[in-house]
Amino acid sequence: MSYSVTEPSSRTKWFAGSMVILYAIITLLPLVWIIATGFKSPSDAIAYPPKVVFTPSLEGYVNLFTERTRVTPQMLEEAGEPTKWYDKIVHEQGAVISGKSRYGERFFNSVIIGFGSTLLCMILGTAAAYAFSRFRIPLKDDLLFFILSTRMMPPIAVSIPIFLMFRQLGLNDTHLGMILLYTAVNLSLSVWLLKGFIDEIPIEYEEAALIDGYTRFQAFYKVVLPQAATGIASTAIFCLIFAWNEYAFAVLLTSGTAQTAPPFIPTIIGVGGKDWPAVAAGATIFLVPVMVFTILLRKHLLRGITFGAVRK
Amino acid sequence: MADVVINGVSKFYDSVTALDNVSMTIPDGSFVVLLGPTGAGKTTTLRMVSGLELPGSGEVSIGGQPMRDLSPAERNVAMVFQQYSLYPHLTVRQNLEFPLKSPQLNTPKVEIDRKVANVAEILQISHKLDNKATALSGGEMQRVSIGRALVRNPSVYLMDEPLSSLDAKLRSDLRVELKNIQANSGATLLYVTHDQIEAMTMATHIGVLDKGRLVQYGSPREVYENPVSVYAASRLGQPRINILPADLFSDVPKGAKLIGLRPEQIKQGEGENSHVQRVEHLGDQTRLHLSYKNHDVITVTDAHTNLKEGDVVKVRPNKPFYFDAAGARVS
Numbered sequence: 001m002s003y004s005v006t007e008p009s010s011r012t013k014w015f016a017g018s019m020v021i022l023y024a025i026i027t028l029l030p031l032v033w034i035i036a037t038g039f040k041s042p043s044d045a046i047a048y049p050p051k052v053v054f055t056p057s058l059e060g061y062v063n064l065f066t067e068r069t070r071v072t073p074q075m076l077e078e079a080g081e082p083t084k085w086y087d088k089i090v091h092e093q094g095a096v097i098s099g100k101s102r103y104g105e106r107f108f109n110s111v112i113i114g115f116g117s118t119l120l121c122m123i124l125g126t127a128a129a130y131a132f133s134r135f136r137i138p139l140k141d142d143l144l145f146f147i148l149s150t151r152m153m154p155p156i157a158v159s160i161p162i163f164l165m166f167r168q169l170g171l172n173d174t175h176l177g178m179i180l181l182y183t184a185v186n187l188s189l190s191v192w193l194l195k196g197f198i199d200e201i202p203i204e205y206e207e208a209a210l211i212d213g214y215t216r217f218q219a220f221y222k223v224v225l226p227q228a229a230t231g232i233a234s235t236a237i238f239c240l241i242f243a244w245n246e247y248a249f250a251v252l253l254t255s256g257t258a259q260t261a262p263p264f265i266p267t268i269i270g271v272g273g274k275d276w277p278a279v280a281a282g283a284t285i286f287l288v289p290v291m292v293f294t295i296l297l298r299k300h301l302l303r304g305i306t307f308g309a310v311r312k
Numbered sequence: 313m314a315d316v317v318i319n320g321v322s323k324f325y326d327s328v329t330a331l332d333n334v335s336m337t338i339p340d341g342s343f344v345v346l347l348g349p350t351g352a353g354k355t356t357t358l359r360m361v362s363g364l365e366l367p368g369s370g371e372v373s374i375g376g377q378p379m380r381d382l383s384p385a386e387r388n389v390a391m392v393f394q395q396y397s398l399y400p401h402l403t404v405r406q407n408l409e410f411p412l413k414s415p416q417l418n419t420p421k422v423e424i425d426r427k428v429a430n431v432a433e434i435l436q437i438s439h440k441l442d443n444k445a446t447a448l449s450g451g452e453m454q455r456v457s458i459g460r461a462l463v464r465n466p467s468v469y470l471m472d473e474p475l476s477s478l479d480a481k482l483r484s485d486l487r488v489e490l491k492n493i494q495a496n497s498g499a500t501l502l503y504v505t506h507d508q509i510e511a512m513t514m515a516t517h518i519g520v521l522d523k524g525r526l527v528q529y530g531s532p533r534e535v536y537e538n539p540v541s542v543y544a545a546s547r548l549g550q551p552r553i554n555i556l557p558a559d560l561f562s563d564v565p566k567g568a569k570l571i572g573l574r575p576e577q578i579k580q581g582e583g584e585n586s587h588v589q590r591v592e593h594l595g596d597q598t599r600l601h602l603s604y605k606n607h608d609v610i611t612v613t614d615a616h617t618n619l620k621e622g623d624v625v626k627v628r629p630n631k632p633f634y635f636d637a638a639g640a641r642v643s
Contacts, residue, residue, distance in 0.1 A: 204393050204395070204397075205399060205400075207364050207384075207391075207393070208391070208393060208397070208399070208460075209399075209410075210363075210364065210383070210384040210385060211362055211363075211364070211384045211385070211389060211390065211391045211470075212385075212390075212410055212411035212414055212460070213385045213411055213414030213415065213416030213417055214385060214414050214415070214416075215383070215385060215415075218414075218415070223399055227400065227401055
């Protein structure tokens, strides 16, 4: 154990540790509640006082992925013994499965639109950031400010013009439309973040590559990109989180084909009211991709957020 | 290898003149050192030859071929940078292979392995080949960086203060190494430094740059023994040449306003009195700080001298340089 003036005392560390744990509990509590609700039966989900201990059930998940029809007890008996476990769960509710729900499609839309716009945003953002960082561009500062200013308006302020524009262009309720829209919104953030990262890469590396026999584009690809990977990864996480969770534009501009999961999940209706376990199950599954993506890139994210401090 | 001709090259950055009508011929197989303080235009000259900068006017040609429309890649030059020399995301081996794998050279695998092993041997970095470039010490990094130039067979090697960030021991080792490599391979080398020992020991030619102008170009001995100006004379020699008003001495030629005295141009024991201000024993030599008619003069004396502060030493000039008021040489 080394002692120095900058080394915090053990009591300070203990205090800091407890604050972090407390904060983690507070932030994780809603998440735990949502995950738990997904495994409750509908009656347990709305029980008062709330049930912390309950019999787990997959009813929410089955209801999330299926369309069901209520039938009379005779018809249920005529249908015979349920063969599959999910049939059984539905039968216990006095219903039979009549088809797949649209959750799968909506989730898939989210994946296409979220990852598609993130990819497009990274390609355009890196190219623009590189240009802003390396080339002499007339009115560079004004252009950068202009790009940032597109982020200043709340989505709701521009949603009606965008709706009209999309209707004219035939982009309403299309995957392409949503990808373009989310890319446009995220581009300002990604250009600014990435420009910072690329500024930190000394130009000497590219000059060395030029002399080593590579073209400018090859130098960019072989020397700049690998070194900007950290910045690109952390920027990608920010872009994906925005596009994945976006609600306002999605509810306004999509209804059928290209509807993403966020506007769809609240519309899940059960028998005699909201089917809370199904909603919670939908939200839980919806959380998974961003969580996996973030965990995969977390090494870059940590280095990225503290950029400038760690890199030499 | 090839000769490099720089013909009337000028370069302006906004209102600053970086290079002003520089002309020089770098013969095939020569080791040319550019000397001058920061901002004299040494690095700019190097970058003109490399193609990283284009001349505002004038022309650079390598091996008789004009370079104006050629990209750095097409010029077949190798360059060692002062810092940020290695690609940090690659290993030492990948760094050395990098130029050989370029679309310009596209060397076969066997050839790459042979050359990399060979260069690693010369620079004593064989055991570090699979290390990350960032996991090396400063000296090792710079050796790899020189190695990345040596794996190639370019028309000319360009080096921008490659040894300046190294410690004294490594610097002198690599100085010898570089000179050997150059002498054995017959490579043409354009080398930028502000270290006069590097210039004196390695160069076949020295170019002295002053505010973007090439003021003298010749062999190290020529520049040392026959400087064209106070500025050129001050570039070489340790301790530095003493510049004094010429009228402190007799027999001054017409037009001479300043006299330049290197330590060996000061004859001790004859002439007029000077007072010893300070004695510095450096081991192999002893430096004397003298006061001659209230002017400071630094010279060298016997290593085992018994002179001490306050002693009186007679001195007189011996074949000194004379300069006019503007600093130009007067014969």
